[in-house]
Amino acid sequence: MKKILFINPIHTDIFNNSFKEMLNTYKEENTKANIVSLNSNTGPCHLQFHSYEALVMPEIVRRVKQAENEGYDATVIGCFYDTALRASREISEKMVITAPAEASLHIATTLGESVSIIVSEDKCIPEMKENVKKYGFGEKVASFKSVNLKVHEFQKKPEETKNRIESASLSAINNDGADIIVLGCTAEFGMYDKLQEKLGVPVIDSGLAAFKYAESLVELKQKMNWSHSKLRGYKSPPREELKQFRF
Amino acid sequence: MKKILFINPIHTDIFNNSFKEMLNTYKEENTKANIVSLNSNTGPCHLQFHSYEALVMPEIVRRVKQAENEGYDATVIGCFYDTALRASREISEKMVITAPAEASLHIATTLGESVSIIVSEDKCIPEMKENVKKYGFGEKVASFKSVNLKVHEFQKKPEETKNRIESASLSAINNDGADIIVLGCTAEFGMYDKLQEKLGVPVIDSGLAAFKYAESLVELKQKMNWSHSKLRGYKSPPREELKQFRF
Amino acid sequence: MKKILFINPIHTDIFNNSFKEMLNTYKEENTKANIVSLNSNTGPCHLQFHSYEALVMPEIVRRVKQAENEGYDATVIGCFYDTALRASREISEKMVITAPAEASLHIATTLGESVSIIVSEDKCIPEMKENVKKYGFGEKVASFKSVNLKVHEFQKKPEETKNRIESASLSAINNDGADIIVLGCTAEFGMYDKLQEKLGVPVIDSGLAAFKYAESLVELKQKMNWSHSKLRGYKSPPREELKQFRF
Amino acid sequence: MKKILFINPIHTDIFNNSFKEMLNTYKEENTKANIVSLNSNTGPCHLQFHSYEALVMPEIVRRVKQAENEGYDATVIGCFYDTALRASREISEKMVITAPAEASLHIATTLGESVSIIVSEDKCIPEMKENVKKYGFGEKVASFKSVNLKVHEFQKKPEETKNRIESASLSAINNDGADIIVLGCTAEFGMYDKLQEKLGVPVIDSGLAAFKYAESLVELKQKMNWSHSKLRGYKSPPREELKQFRF
Amino acid sequence: MKKILFINPIHTDIFNNSFKEMLNTYKEENTKANIVSLNSNTGPCHLQFHSYEALVMPEIVRRVKQAENEGYDATVIGCFYDTALRASREISEKMVITAPAEASLHIATTLGESVSIIVSEDKCIPEMKENVKKYGFGEKVASFKSVNLKVHEFQKKPEETKNRIESASLSAINNDGADIIVLGCTAEFGMYDKLQEKLGVPVIDSGLAAFKYAESLVELKQKMNWSHSKLRGYKSPPREELKQFRF
Amino acid sequence: MKKILFINPIHTDIFNNSFKEMLNTYKEENTKANIVSLNSNTGPCHLQFHSYEALVMPEIVRRVKQAENEGYDATVIGCFYDTALRASREISEKMVITAPAEASLHIATTLGESVSIIVSEDKCIPEMKENVKKYGFGEKVASFKSVNLKVHEFQKKPEETKNRIESASLSAINNDGADIIVLGCTAEFGMYDKLQEKLGVPVIDSGLAAFKYAESLVELKQKMNWSHSKLRGYKSPPREELKQFRF
Known part of the structure; x- marks a missing residue:
């Protein structure tokens, strides 16, 4: 069995039922998927701002640990900034960890040759562009397209959202040379399939991509014991030291 | 069910039983794996030379088609040069295709931060290095290490082979900063697990990695219909035209 | 004397007289130029599709050998994908080999500072972009411009073709910063000179560029014995082994 | 006057007096420098581990705000990982912010042509290398050299530390082509001047570099009103929203 | 005290009073700023052409020496081509040297995340783009925008100039993702502040930036003795040899 | 006929007879080759220092014009720094210009896959490395190797020189993966052929390479009128303006 936790690293459970x-x-038949938000009462309900990412970082690594x-086999950190991904891999000793940008870019660059990423606001692009380059996919990403909607507007105005994503995607395909689309915010969920049919190119839901990528990483772990290298960057802190910080 | 064909793109079936x-x-429980070599009588038994790759290219794309x-769901082209990968994705209309270098590098860069690739001979490095950069992983690969063995020597001299791979891996870890090892020839099969245990870092068998990556791509295809974009680079030739060439 | 063979790697001799x-x-005075197509009866008449490139690869390396x-001194592989270039250099022991993309980019980046490549269809761009980067000219190429014509339409509709190429070139110069144009398909022959006059920037016919580059490589070979390094990537297969494959 | 705060983002004030x-x-004559550590009682005393960085992130952005x-004009985040740099620039509306890796690399690439960074442990290198590339200095850094000492050993064993740093620096200069050295941990303070004299190349103390760089940024702010762009990546969250999180 | 010389590397003193x-x-209170042009009678009054840069190179290095x-502590070479920067650092034994492109890009990439450079004519862009990449900022520069004015037109038509710069800047911000503007010609002086106010993003006057950067480099030199490395690229010629050339 | 001038941009004619x-x-049969040094009496006899390059720049562009x-068809600027290459192309209206680093790298990357450059002193490497990247060959150059000899020692101690170059080349081949050698100083002339025979890989004499490359550029000019683009970076100054500077 594969036990996978999807952490919605925000202080609201508003998306959790739909995500579940x-x-x-x-999911695969033998996967047990669970989803949680951050449970303290006051904290950001979205991570559009990098200082909000900073605020939830300790909660993420604690929840991961x-x-x-x-007994989870894998954890997904459910934000397209891939917040605290390296720290989470470090704190975890055996579990595999992934996140939406990483997972959807590995998938998209295998399926297509030129990716466009549809984001909520221009604000997000600098950090996301940095992550794209960090993962090695800088030359595979044709463009970022912003739909100028806040994270919590996506599900509140589904028609408007779909129209804007479609129009941004068409522009990416026709003007930027994209042959595959990544929905660069996990809150753009529930929309990929119709859009994919309409556009005739793969449309990657990044939260879903991260979850499926996690399943495949667990498979590699369980069968071949291929897991995060603990030699250098991902080496865990000593347990005794961690105990001092209530882990 | 996932039906996956592993093509050993060489004119010998000497490895097929072991690979099978x-x-x-x-494999996953519900995967049906098959393995074939190229079946004409005269042709290269290894692809160390790029002109040999050229010789088998038509056979590869024909076998893929x-x-x-x-009715296969996926095909793996079993050579670390990833011979004919783009052409195979193009000729196929629905099937997903992958190959050892691509697959093992996506996996290795998810699990570690700095990869070393252990190859048979120096001869292989220029084309492989080119592929590594093409996929976007140029800055993730710390080094290529050659063990100076021909492809068919690996399985004939298993002890010598293991010793050389181990020694090359140790040098990669200690001198080049590698935290994960990729066995850069599918003929280095049957060796990863002991080595992994000894070295304490993940050791990726690239043929196996490609097969498992194919399973995960089929999963994405079957569940979300995410498959190779057929918009541009991978657009298939018109069927009528193909018929002229006996496809 | 310099004996140079121009291989039109397609199964039609329709262009051969004009090319000749x-x-x-x-040509230089003391050059003897010859041109051949692939001579089997069934095979692709154009290489727009990468699977067609795969189909003709063995014929190319065999024709090169x-x-x-x-007794040829050099061979040009006459397709802007530079199909089988590395394999051809490997199989050949003494001859120099070049191809249109490589040759025209070396020339164009010596003559100008920002190149635009005019291609037949969007379909071609991913593989060509990959080649451009592979040769080191990724940052020298301002843009690819597609004229949306199939390879065999160029010579059938010469006026339409010239108009579209001119218009694409003007856009490249005015919007993308190009100061030199490369005609990114050998079938765009017979057009560069008028266009060059009109645009006021060099316009490189890529087939012609490859032929002239071959002449200069032969010159280097004959005078200084500078030829392809046979140490690693271009090392030829052993002759005995080659004989088994009817070389 | 320039009021600058140096945040030692760790839960110990052991270095503060020396830093002060x-x-x-x-400092410049009209600078008022202050130094603080994080003041809660339990928390990491060093940030060698990325999960420790995660733990202190909220404290950093709160202390910055x-x-x-x-009324500070600038804040320095005193760790060579440049922890929370983007978030801190975002949360701050008027203040300028810098950090040791950024500052010392801007300075070192102005003063020399090839930088080597002396770090405490191999563990640090992956994240630091990522930052170096992120800032644009990937091709300016010749090497990272580890002295295999923990952060708190530097000041406890000053002689051993100096010897190891000198020996690593010499190797960087002689083998890696470095012409300038950066001390890649703020805890390597108090050592640059003697080493600089001995080696005959500039040796940049990265904490000190960040402080002096902050002074120059304040100068630019006070004289020309050049400060962090608040248009996109560094746009601050709305004040009302921030209030909910006790800012 | 900091004695700084600003060399206007042209054969006219028309800008000198305004610059002074x-x-x-x-300037900082304790800085003594001086400004000189090249003093021979015949020579270029602008450096738009690279052959004009070549003509003034000896005069620059002689003036620097x-x-x-x-007794100057620093020299600024006042042209956005950063003409003779490396040679000037080499000839100088103790003084620090900087120039507008280098200085404004270090500053701009610290303050913003995506820079646009407003230049006089398209002609300038190739060399400037080359410099941008050389300094490591290739991926930080969103675009070059030309206002199609000659260097000496800027101050003669101030309104027209301001309008064109504003319009180019707006296009850079809205279409190219820029969040900070650099005025890529020192003759665009006297305009940054109004524009900055209007656009709401930092606007860097590059001549001024170079001067302020020089002040900060002198500070580093005076306090920590951090200066240009004289080990390799910037190693000065032997004094005896220099004497032969009337230095 | 092809009239080619080789400018030895130094104030000595000591090498001229040998070069001639x-x-x-x-040379090709119908080439007329001439060689000149700079003719004023006092000036550098070598360009090891970048300030010496600066000193001779006006003389170079004047000699080129x-x-x-x-009536020359081409000029070669005979120093591996490719001093004043862009300025020379700009000042010239019809002539083609090349230089040793550019020419030998275009040739070497066509003939081999991994180049090592043998230079006189470490001092030269930073500027040369910069040029290599500028031309697009950064990833094709495996290493720079210094033989620690001054420019004028090469021909004075030919045996010592050959031994050092051979030993540096062997190290490049065996340790750095080079499969082709470039002699990165024109004063290393007269040595390539023996070395080439001994090493079994092409050894490119860079002065000779530039001369032969010039011949091929003239060929392209004479036959197809392909010459330097005069649209932007290489646009010549207005003739009237030039006259003021005694051109």
Whole structure:
């Protein structure tokens, strides 16, 4: 069995039921998917701002470590900034970890040759562009396209959202040379399939991509014991030291 | 069910039984794995030379197309040069295709931060280095290490082979900063696990990696219909034209 | 004397007379230029598709090796994908080999500072872009411009073709910063000179460029014995082994 | 007057007196330098681990925002990982922010042509290398050299430390082509001047570099009103929203 | 005290009074700023052409060396091509040297994340783009925008100039993703502040930036003795040899 | 006929006879080769220092322009720094210009896959490395190797020189993966052929390479009128303006 935790690294559970349903629809038969938000009462409900990412970082690494202690095989950090990805891989000793940007870019560059990423606001682009380059995909990304909607507007105005994403995608395909689209915010969920049919190119839902990528990483772990290298960058802190910080 | 064909793009079936066994050991429960070599009588038994790659290219794309007609969900082209990968994705209309270098590098750069690739001979390095950069992983690969063995020597001298791979890997880890090892020839099969245990870092068998990556691509295809974009580079030739060439 | 073979790696000789005339017009006095197509009866008449490139690869390397045996000093592989270039250099032991993309980019980056490449269809761009980067000219190429014509339409509709190329070139110069144009398909022959006059920037006919570059490589070979390094990537297969494959 | 806060983003004030003294020695006449650590009782005393960086991120951005409210003109985040640099620039509305890696690399690439960075442990290199590339200095850094000492050993074993740094620097100069050295951990303070004299090349103390760079940024702010762009990546969250998180 | 010489590397002193005023307005209290042009009678009055840069190179390095002999602490070479920067650092033994492109790009990439450079004519872009990449900032520069004005038109038609710069800047911000503007010609002086106010993003006057950067480099030199490395690329010629060339 | 001028941009004619002989040995039949040094009495006899390059820049562009007026078809600037290459192309209206680093790298990357450059002193490497990247060959150059000899020692100690170059080349081949050698100083002339025979890889004499490359550029000019683009970076100054500077 594969036990996978999807952490919605925000202080609201508003998306959790829909996400749970989505994960259960698309999961492998023997996967047990769970989804949690951050549970303290006051904290950001979205991570559009990098200072909000900073605020939730300790909660993410603590929740990741707790997941490992609870016996999860993998954790997904559910934000397209891939917040705290390296720290989470470091704190975890055996579990595999992934996140939406990393996962959807590995998938998209395998399936297509030129990716366009549809984001909520221009604000997001600098950090995301940095991540894209960091992962090695700088020359594979044709463009970022902003739809100028806040994270919480996507699901509130689904028609408007779909129209804007479609129009941004068409521009990416026709003007920027993209042959594959990545939805660069996990809150753009529930929309990829119709759009994919309409556009005739793969449209990657990044949250779903991260979850499916996690399943495949668990498979590699369980069968071949291929997991994160613990030699250098991902070497975990000593347990005794960690205990001082209530891990 | 996932039907996957592993093409050993060489004119010998000497490795096929061992490969079949390996794939059956590591496959998902509902995967049906098959392995074939190229079946004409005269042709290269290894692809160390790029002119040999050229010689087998038509056979590869024909075998790939045949696999699609036979109902396979995915094909793996089993050589670390990833010979004819783009052409194979083009000729196939629905099937997903992958190959060892691509697959093992996507996996290795997810699991570690600095990869070393252990190859058979120096001769291989220029084309492989080119592929590594093409995929976007140029800055993730710390070094190529050659063990100076021909492809068919690996399985004939297993002890010598293991010793050389181990020694090259240790040098990569200690001198080049590698934290993960990729075995850069599919003929280095059957060796990763012991080595992994000894070195304490993940050691990726590239043929096996390609097969497992194919399983995960089929999963994405079957669940979300994410498959190779057919918009531009991978657009298939018109069927009528193909018929002229006996496809 | 310099004996140079121009291989039109397609199964039609429709362009050969015009090419022969072009080569004879522009060749050095002491060059003997010959042009051949692939001679089997069924095979692609154009290489727009990468699977077609795969189909003709063995014929290319065999024709290249035959050319060496016939005493040619150089061979040009006449397609802007530079199909089988590395394999051809490997199979050949003494002859120099070049191809249109490589040759025209070396020339164009010496003559100008920002190149635009005019291609037949968008379909071609991914592989060509990959080649451009592979040769080191990624940052010298301002843009690819597609004229949306199939390879065999160029010579059938010469006026339409010239108009589209001119218009694409003007856009490259005015919007993309190009100061030099490369005609990124050998079938765009017979057009560069008028266009060059009109645009006021150099316009490189890529087939012609490859032929002239071959002449200069032969010169280097004959005078200084500078030829392809046979140490690693271009090391030829052992002759005995080659004989098994009817070389 | 320039009011500058140096945040030692760790839960110990063990270095603060020495740092204060250093800053006061090297500051401009009209600069008022202050230094603080993180003040909660339990938390990491070093940031060697990326999960420790994650733990202190909220404290950093809160302390930065507090500094702005207290009227500081600039803040330095005193760790060579440049932890939370983007988030801190975002949360601050008027203050300028810098950090040791950024500052010392801007300075070193102005003063020399090939930089070597002396770090405490191999563990640090992957994240630091990522930052170096992110800032644009990937091709300016000749090498990272590890002295295999933990952060808190530097000041406890000053002689051993100096010897190891000198020996690593010599190797960088002689083998890697470095012509300038950066001390890639703020805890390597108090050592640059003697080493500089001995080696005959500039040796940049990165904490000191960040402080002096901050002074120059304040100068630019006060004279020309050149400060962090608040248009996109560094745009601050809305004040009302921030209030909910006790800023 | 900091003695800084600003060399206007042209054969006219038409800008010198305005520059002097500008430097005195923005300098640190204890800085003594001086400005000189090249003093021979016949020579270029602008450096738009690279052959004009070549013509003034000896005068620049001679003036730089003279400045060092006169006791200056720093010299600024006042042209956005950063003409003779490396040679000037080499000839100088103790003085620090900087120039507008280098200085404004270090500053701009610290303050913003995506820079646009407003230049006089398209002609300038190739060499400037080359310099941008050379300094490591290739991926930080969103675009070059030309206002199609000659160097000496800027100050003659101030309104027209301001309008064109504003319009180019707006296009850079809205279409190219720029969040910071650099005025890529020192003759665009006297315009940054109004524009900055209007656009709401930092606008860097590159001549001024170079002067202020020089002040900060002198500070580093005076306090920590951090200066140009004299080990390799910047190693000065032997004094005896120099004497032969009347230095 | 092809009239080519080789400018030895130094104030000594000590190499000219040998160079003349070399050019006449290797030239095409219908080439007329001439060689000149700079003719004023006091000036550098070598360009090891970048300030010396600066000193001779006006003389180079003036000599280049004079060559054009004298009816030369091409000029070679004979120093591996490719001093004043862009300025020379700009000042010339019809002539083609090349230089040793550019020419030998275009040739070497066509003939081999991984180049090592043998230079006189470490001092030269930073500027040369910069040029290599500028031309696009950064990833094709495996290493720079210094033989620690001054420019004028090469011909004075030919045996010592050959031994050092051979030993540096062997190290490049065996340790750095080079499969082709470039002699990165024109004063290393007269040595390539023996070395080439001994090493079994092409050894490119860079002065000779530039001369032969010039011949091929003239060929392109004479036959197809392909010459330097005069649209932007290489646009010549207005003739009237030039007259003021005694051109």
